[in-house]
Structures are given as structure tokens and as C-alpha cells.
Amino acid sequence: MATITGPIDVSALKARLERTAAATEQAGIDALLISPGSDLRYLIGAGGESFERLTCLVLPVGGTPVLVVPKLEQPGYAGIPTDELGVQVVTWVDGEDPYALVRAALKGTGRVAVADMMPALHNVRLRDAVGGEQTLAGPVLRELRMRKDAAEIAALRKAGAAIDRVHARMGEFLRAGRTEAEVAKDIAAAIVEEGHTVADFVIVGSGPNGASPHHRDSGRVIEPGEVVVIDIGGPVAEGYNSDSTRTYVLGEPKHADVWDTYAVLQAAQQAAVDAVKPGVTCEEIDNVARTVIADAGFGEYFVHRTGHGIGLDVHEEPYIVSGNALPLEAGMAFSVEPGIYLPGRWGARIEDIVVATETGVESFNNRPHELVVL
Known part of the structure; x- marks a missing residue:
């Protein structure tokens, strides 16, 4: 379940998403795949943990960010102003393939960077579903996160x-x-x-x-x-x-x-x-x-x-x-x-x-x- 314990500054989060997209493109990466944790909180204001059901923020360069989230976890993200942030929410239920939803959100394969702390349970399945070259998102995000506003x-x-x-x-x-x-x-x-x-x-x-x-x-x-x-x-x-x-x-x-x-x-x-x-x-x-x-x-x-x-x-x-x-x-x-x-x-x-x-x-x-x- 996502956790939102503090105020959400929409303008600050929008700026972070924009800077992240620019830094991702500059690094020669086509998209970031971010699982729950501090990176996700930095980008959209929601913390939480990864469980056996996939939650993943897809950040394609030049495309619409997509939050893939289990329908039963969706209420935890209700406080996130996804519309104002320009983030599309796609839900799934048990029995459906969430990794295919990530593949669809990417609109093609390329060089993809996954969150450093993404569980192997999801990382391996995403690698199989998405294909292409994969690397870590840390080198992109740490350049932004270590310079505090x-x-x-x-x-x-x-x-x-x-x-x-x-x-x-x-x-x-x-x-x-x-x-x-x-x-x-x-x-x-x-x-x-x-x-x-x-x-x-x-x-x-x-x-x-x-x-x-x-x-x-x-x-x-x-x-x-x-x-x-x-x-x-x-x-x-x-x-x-x-x-x-x-x-x-x-x-x-x-x-x-x-x-x-x-x-x-x-x-x-x-x-x-x-x-x-x-x-x-x-x-x-x-x-x-x-x-x-x-x-x-x-x-x-x-x-x-x-x-x-x-x-x-x-x-x-x-x-x-x-x-x-x-x-x-x-x-x-x-x-x-x-x-x-x-x-x-x-x-x-x-x-x-x-x-x-x-x-x-x-x-x-x-x-x-x-x-x-x-």
C-alpha cells in the first residue's frame, strides 16, 4: 500500500518529472521503470513497498508517464494528483499480466533503466517481457536527488x-x-x-x-x-x-x-x-x-x-x-x-x-x- 504522510507540492513534482525525463534522454536511455520506494516518492509523492504484485511507474522519454498498479492497491494512490502531474493510471487484477501492461506503456523496446532496489521477482519478469537493453536507473536519479532544493x-x-x-x-x-x-x-x-x-x-x-x-x-x-x-x-x-x-x-x-x-x-x-x-x-x-x-x-x-x-x-x-x-x-x-x-x-x-x-x-x-x- 502506498503511503502519503506529508504535503504534496504539485509544481515541484512536475518539475522533477520534467528534469528526470531530460536527464534520462541525456543519458541515452529510452525509459525508466520505477518500483515503490524512495525514488517513487521523489517523483510522485507516494512511498510504500514492493510486494509480489507489480507496481511500476513507467517514464518513457517523450511519452506519457504511466503508473501500473494493482486495483486493490489503487486506493493508496488516491491522494496523488496524477491528472495534474500528467500521469496515466493503469490498474490490473489478479490473473492479468502486469508486465505486458508495462511493455504496452513503453510503446516499443529500447534501452530501459530499472530502479536500483526493484525486487528481482519483478526485475527478471520485466526483462523477459520488455526485452532490449537494460541498465540501472540510479545513475540518472542520484544526480537529481543528491542536489536538494x-x-x-x-x-x-x-x-x-x-x-x-x-x-x-x-x-x-x-x-x-x-x-x-x-x-x-x-x-x-x-x-x-x-x-x-x-x-x-x-x-x-x-x-x-x-x-x-x-x-x-x-x-x-x-x-x-x-x-x-x-x-x-x-x-x-x-x-x-x-x-x-x-x-x-x-x-x-x-x-x-x-x-x-x-x-x-x-x-x-x-x-x-x-x-x-x-x-x-x-x-x-x-x-x-x-x-x-x-x-x-x-x-x-x-x-x-x-x-x-x-x-x-x-x-x-x-x-x-x-x-x-x-x-x-x-x-x-x-x-x-x-x-x-x-x-x-x-x-x-x-x-x-x-x-x-x-x-x-x-x-x-x-x-x-x-x-x-x-
Whole structure:
């Protein structure tokens, strides 16, 4: 079932469809086939998931966009102004062949690009039904999606402020004697209370679990003096996501190296944020953070990229990583989140979502970056 949780700006969606058609033609592709997910939401304002019944937006260059949708799923798209967007809706019922409807909407074979996350169940059947050369739609759509417009930036700013309010309440939840799972449950509730539609993820990594960057939570009881990594986020009504990490300590740290090590991390994160401006490459931002950490002797303990793009997906282009020579442009939004992880002992990470502006950088997260003592 499609989900429409936020306002729909018809003019913005029409412009996106037009830009997508132009970019598709420029890429030498004859049509895009888009299944439910963030790409579909970007184009027509409806989210949702793919199921065993095919839903597919057909975007032929120079032709009429067609939304092929099961009749039983059609009510979920009733809020989409398809007439105003110039999108034709074609329904089908069980027993009919939806892949033939896609073939008919294409009005001939050619070079077709399918959504990167389209399930193989549909991708393979479409390949057989449509024929011709097939490739991925990602290279076309990511060029559009990673350059956020004013409305998208406003939604990300709103999401950042909402998750900051959750971090500001951490003293309510994070206490010695509680389990990570108990803390995570309270944080998830607060994420919704502070303006998100759902808590998409909650990481509570205490003590040695903090040295695992993607630890979620567990029944481990948090002890006095332990360092705790809290990485949280979720979407607001417009569909755009928050993602922010802060590191806390419950009283005086039990490890003597915590303060000095954390100071290195804080300097690295700030240096990387300060380096953000148009023209600087993604890999240069990664290198700024990595160099500070490596020069202090912790290079082997920074085990992931410095950041990832964010928008309708929590992780999307551009990726702030070595080897990505893409120059930053105004409107590109991404995380800056270096970490230091000491196996079996403790870990720390600081994460802000930022956007490159015409002159530099704006951060959507503004909670203190110091190690927070609770």
C-alpha cells in the first residue's frame, strides 16, 4: 500500500518529472521503470513497498508517464494528483499480466533503466517481457536527488531540530543500571514525540558495545563510568530523515584515556565540517577527518567512511569516502561522522547532518559536541 504522510507540492513534482525525463534522454536511455520506494516518492509523492504484485511507474522519454498498479492497491494512490502531474493510471487484477501492461506503456523496446532496489521477482519478469537493453536507473536519479532544493533542505532542517530535541532529553533515559534495550525503547518513543513519524533506528552502544559502530541494543546493563554511543534518527512527515550521533559518559569515565581520545575525535569532526564548501571533493572531506585521527595514532580504529548523503533515504549519494572525487555543490546534504573504536573497551562517534551552501556549510544538528557527562 502506498503511503502519503506529508504535503504534496504539485509544481515541484512536475518539475522533477520534467528534469528526470531530460536527464534520462541525456543519458541515452529510452525509459525508466520505477518500483515503490524512495525514488517513487521523489517523483510522485507516494512511498510504500514492493510486494509480489507489480507496481511500476513507467517514464518513457517523450511519452506519457504511466503508473501500473494493482486495483486493490489503487486506493493508496488516491491522494496523488496524477491528472495534474500528467500521469496515466493503469490498474490490473489478479490473473492479468502486469508486465505486458508495462511493455504496452513503453510503446516499443529500447534501452530501459530499472530502479536500483526493484525486487528481482519483478526485475527478471520485466526483462523477459520488455526485452532490449537494460541498465540501472540510479545513475540518472542520484544526480537529481543528491542536489536538494529549498523545500528538501527545509525538511532536513526540521528533522535535524527534531532529533536534537531527543538528544537534549538523554538524561531522562540514559542511566546506570538500565539495559541498552530499556534505554532504546524510551528513546524510540521520544523520537516520535519530538516530531518524527517513526523511529527508524536507535543505536545504544555501552562500554565495549560502543566499539561496534552498528551495534543496535541488547540486554546488557549499563554501568557507572561507561561511555555510551547514541546514534538515532527517523523521518519527519515530509519523508526526509534525521541521523545524529552523540557520545555520553555516565559520571567519571572508568578508562583513563577517554578524555584525550575523545578530544582527538572532536577535533577531527570539527575540522571536517569546517572544510565543507562547494568545489571540495567528497574524498577531501574524508581525508581531513582521517588525517587528524591518524596523526594522533588512532587511524586503525576509524573503520568506516566519514559520511553518507541523506534525504528520503538515510543513506544515499553523495558518500564522503576515499576514492569519491565528486566535487561538492550547494544543496548536497550528508553526514560528517568520524569515530574511534577501541575493541573490547569503548568507542565514540560524533555525527552531524550538514548541507553545502553557496559559501560554505550549514549544520542541521546543533547539540554540543563535547563528551556529555550524565
